[in-house]
Amino acid sequence: xxIVADIDxxxxxxxxxxxxxxxxxxxxxxxxxxxxxxxAHSLFVDKREMLLAQLISCxxxxxxxxxxxxxxxxxxxxxxxxxxxxxxx
Numbered sequence: 001x002x003i004v005a006d007i008d009x010x011x012x013x014x015x016x017x018x019x020x021x022x023x024x025x026x027x028x029x030x031x032x033x034x035x036x037x038x039x040a041h042s043l044f045v046d047k048r049e050m051l052l053a054q055l056i057s058c059x060x061x062x063x064x065x066x067x068x069x070x071x072x073x074x075x076x077x078x079x080x081x082x083x084x085x086x087x088x089x
Contacts (some may be wrong), residue, residue: 018057020070024032030073032058048088055081 017035022028034054055078062074 016057018054018061020061020065020073023052028069030069031063032074048085051085051088053082055085071082 015037017037019033019035020030021033022030034057058074058078058081060080062071065071065074
């Protein structure tokens, strides 16, 4: 499942697609991966803005997820992103 999150801050625009995938290590673990659609401006984006965009895209992805394994991996990713953002402030 792919979900795109757009974040607009002052002069910065971050567009991120969140996806869930299964790792090919034989254990069937699932992971959330991100694709950044605007590579030209990625050098000028603050790390906090990137993390915030990842968090928003994960929350949107969670709304549309029906698979329980995907839901668990997305919830774990949201918890980790919240922790990192809390530590940055």
